[in-house]
Amino acid sequence: MKSLLACLSLSVFFVAPAMAEAPAPLTPELRGALARTPNTQKARNIILFIGDGMGISSVTAGRILAGQTRGVDGASYRLTFEGLPYTGLSKTYSADKFVTDSANGISAITTGVKTINAAIGVDATVKSNDCASSLKGRVPTIAETLKAQGKATGIVTTAGLTDATPSGAYGHVPTRGWRSDAELPAEAKQAGCIDLARQMIEAPKAVRLDVALGGDRARFLTTAQGGKRQDRDLTADWRKLPGSVVITDKAELAGVDTKATKTLLGLFADGDLPSVVDHKGQGSTPTLEEMTRIAISVLSQNKDGFFLLVESASIDKWHHENNAYRALTDVDELDKAVKAALEMTDASDTLIIITADHSHGLTLSAGSTRNEPILGLARKNGANEPDKNGLPRLTLNYATGPGARPAGSPPLTEEEALSPDFHQLALTPMSSAQHAGEDVPVYASGPFAHLLTGTVESTFLYQVMRYAAEKR
Template sequence: MRNLFYGLCAAALILPSLACAQSAPPLKDKAQNVYFIDGKASLNEALKRVPNVGHAKNVILFIGDGMGVNSVTAGRILAGQTHGEIGTTYRLAFEAFPYTGLSKTYSTDDYVTDSANGISAITTGVKTINGALGVDGTAKRKDCPSGLSGRVITIAEQARLMGLSAGVVTTSGVTDATPAGAYGHTTTRGWRSDSELPADAIKAGCIDLARQMVEAPANVRMNVVMGGDLARFTPESQKGRRKDGRDLTKAWLKQSPTARLLRTETELKAFDPQSSDHVLGLFAAGDLPSPIDKAQNPETPALADMTSAAIGVLKRNTKGFFLLVESASIDKWHHVNDAKRALRDVEELSKAVAAARAATNPEETLIIVTADHSHGLTQSGYSSLGEPILGLARVEGENVLDDHKHPYAVLNYATGPGDHGHEDDPELTQDKLTAPDAKHPSLIPMSSAAHGGEDVPVYATGPQAHLLTGVMESSYIYQVMAHALGIDGEK
């Protein structure tokens, strides 16, 4: 009878002549509800949206390495809470982009990709095996000849052949998998310096990624490269890793009278982008440290500052440019179950995206934000809004308990070196989870957390951005970038 009563009263709202036997509870006015108001505003903006089908003068590809949907959500909340909000309604810069989709990231030999195939599929349009860069799926791991025969051109190289400029910015070493996806060709991502290249590979004609970057033909060589990895460009006599005795930074400086080498944040901030068209920034021996540890590493530049400087150099070319920007540390800190540092780098990526938008014309610049793969981070219930995202699940300040009467973390990992259940950590506390070097719990013990295999988000704005919607192969992203730039993707 209750359902019948409300059904009749609902009908009376439509046909007033139908009377209810009793008075229905009054309906509350939704018009003053903040979510309703926000929804209406979002709809009005969407209704005004007109796809930009023009030519892209510039393409900027942002990679949040290891940034799956859970990393975006938790990163958004942490960023909001850092700025004094509850976090859930905070908006990262790229979340304002008008077009979104999902990318399938698998490799030709594995359900779950590594960063090498992950980026290579995006920059070449063809997927390959895990560990390989700039080669097709015929490549065999640690096999030099198959890499030489399977080489495929990257979109950065194609942009250079068209007369555009190209560059790479990263918080990892510049010879790591994702940045090398712009210029590198190898079956084995670990062949980063000559000391890491096997004798048989050298004999077969392969060279390391540091040399590939510096010694590429002038018409495809990167104009700007910024990140870490100084040790892979300098000889052992200079505390580097090169056994051939070569200092590749000197080779870089010889390519142009205005070529520059930057080593510190001070040098970067003093650098005039109009003074050079060939800039190499190597700000650490290996990967760049987390901005959380800025006090111990005062000369490490921020990703946003490197991005702005790189765009300043690339914009000198009136024909346009291609730029790959990677927030590598999302992945690197996830690997050790350090959720705090991993999620901080989601916000660092957001800041870099905002800097890129401020430095370019939105009508002529296609900006894409995506990931090469995900990670096994989960966000589980049921914690009250406003509770620290890095802490225990709590409701009104009281811990939520599992079936064994133990508290649990809001954020957990499927794999990794974190504590593995209550036998390892019988007293999980808020203080432990929010400590400076906390490791969040993981289910399966591994020295380094495994990547996740689920689809990753794609955010896009600018010319041809409307083509990046729905569920797509990661290799399809290349097709959109090439189409936007007017590149013949078959060459």
Template sequence: MSVRVLSLLFATLSLPLSAIAQTAPSPLPATRDLTQDAGFKAQKAAIDAAAAQMPNTGRAKNVILFIGDGMGINSVTAGRIMAGQVRGQDGASYVLSFEALPYTAFSKTFSANNLVTDSANGISAITTGVKTINGAIGVNADVKSKSCDGVEAARVMTIAEQAKLSGRSAGAVTTSGITDATPVGTYGHTSTRNWRSDADLPPEAVAAGCTDLARQLVQAPAALRLDVAMGGDLEDFLPVTAGGVRKDGRDLTAEWKAQKNAAVLTGKAQLEALNTKTAGPVLGLFSKGDLPSPLDKPQDVPGLDEMTAKAIDLLSRNDKGYFLLVESASIDKWHHKNDAHRALHDVDELAKAVSIALAKTDPSDTLILITADHSHGLTLSGYAPRDGRIDGVSGQGDKAYPLLSYATGPGGEHPHTGGYTAEETEALGFTNPALFGMSSAAHGGEDVPVYARGPQAYLVRSTVDSTYLYQVMARALFGAETPKTKP
């Protein structure tokens, strides 16, 4: 010990007791008992529940894949706030049904040829485990866009087709047309997503024998064909003479009904009246094209939750199980138009459908997976009050601006003069501003969230490739062995 340290120690010991007492630390200040704080208690309960969660490593009888088309984390956050606010609750602390699921991850969505994917590769990567080029579905990246040469050689089976080969049933439900990219991810194999009816095929494609997607759905081999398909696109299944767009004169709805006990539904009332205990294969075509927004109060058009409920009832009759894809397509459709109000309402529509599935299934035997095929350029920025409307404004006067805006889209084609008002931004049909003007907003390329519950859901963690989600579903349905890849 050094002389200096000894000197200091001796000096301290030489101090009178009163002096030493004066140098003692003050008592700790009184603090609030956080165990009585509502927020603190809620998060304590949440972490206790998380700690008690035991992973289900077993096999799944059923898999339900939910796709929020274009639903990046920005849409989830803003959609959550809107969903809470329309219910008269605090939007920021509201919880969407799928946000309460125990396992989460982020998914990288790039395609084989683009940093930012479209919905075709976006869904194909998830349902086949293989990335392809933008615009292609159910094939690997060897295909060339707008050509059917090599499509058969590049064909990759979908998880829905593999489920069918295992003896299960399979279905797809969407608020888009049933021949749009995401539902096609269950049954279609094409280099070009826009070949939805024969009217979309260029002469050279017709000459080459290319098959449109509506025909692929109806004419698929019985061993692979979907048992339930619901959405829009009635016109793609009917000839011109019957109010459709088909040039080949074929009535694909009649061909569908040739199956035993098969039904073709065109309205909500028909869906409600359907006897799910006796019905055979069901094709629901509830609009000529995409289904309208529920905010526009369409007549005789079922909601996503209603279609989901019927689909589960129909498919669950199979004792071996089923695969079901459910898509809230209009999140993407309205983001393309910079209509954040309608887009975020459809996030809530997805959450309602998830609630139906959670209530109708057993977490011990059903894997439920919720994710997006890609994101959009929506941003939530500004310093509005906690109770301010998500579709409102931040700031005042000439400096007031919408909380919600976009990177690209029609909102940038006609710049706004002066400050915005809440009356403008909160009105249904308002076009949110965009930085760069385009007739249709571009997709976003950032990672998207994934939520899961059920067998093998514990494998949904960290940051993964979108093709990894196929592996989770395949492992849940078929085990660690590679499932059938050919009929």
């Protein structure tokens, strides 16, 4: 009897459903995931996109801003690169710091070796600012290795061509500041080191870049030409190369004969290129997408394929200023360049990777409803969501930087927060916002992209690119 009662009581908790449940709905997202098949073909082309400083919070906030800019719901909007089939996380620490700078950040990806902060293209035995140790500790970059194997190579950036990230394709220095001969210490010159601009131009033919588009015109021209150099005009050296072209503005870029051009140097600003917020795709400054399209067109003429490094540098530049509007607008600019690359290449033989060299201390705080501007005050359906002191607060803030305000500052207004020149608030006052050390996202498609899942070392990206390109 007791066992019967026990069974009856248990049956109360295990009642069979009256009818069978419907099968799981095959949504487009689920169908896409189920259809994924690893591509193990050899990669003819490799395109590495770097969103400088583009941590996960930058992707999320950038996605929302991109959607809102287009008049749609920002939270559910999806950037093009977010639709790539494989995603993972990359650990960005350097050989000596929890939080990397861009120099080690890119070097780990392009050489497979982590080094000390500020060093480029050298191993961890190098000593900062020490020429001799850097000459001994040189390590080849992925661009140099693949060029030696017959591929065409190039870099595209909204920064100067000698800035840390683009230099990661060709440079070897113990400190990233050695960008022109005017910035190279006398003792380094005496020890046999040369600046990054010379390294790019004077590289042996077997490893020299075929395309370089970005800024830093002043570091390639002499002081007599309005530049920084004390030795000679490096653009004259480039013009001596077979099939070479040197351009300096958007119109000249659009006029490049991509089939006839073998080597292309574009210097579109004396330093970094201005934000697209400021030039709006007009005037003499090309967009990242426009530079990427021309670079791919030129490099694609090589029968053995190509390697291209594309950097959206303005994400990082404006995060350092706590200017979220310009930084996040450049996330969208990077996405446009990725879309162009996907349109111009074949997914079956082109490995495309989008990642960051490091993150930034941008935070996305609760409070606002989804219909409120991401860049504005924290608001719920038009009403402010104040802080504990009853003062207006922001949805986007920074951990460090120049946006910190002294006590007693006037309350923020929506008009102020939505200004393109507004500096988001920062917790710790600093002249420049500091990088953040959390892992950064990796998005990938094409040959062996399936290897870039889970949490990996930043150096693993180099290993995957080498393996995909050299697979026999």
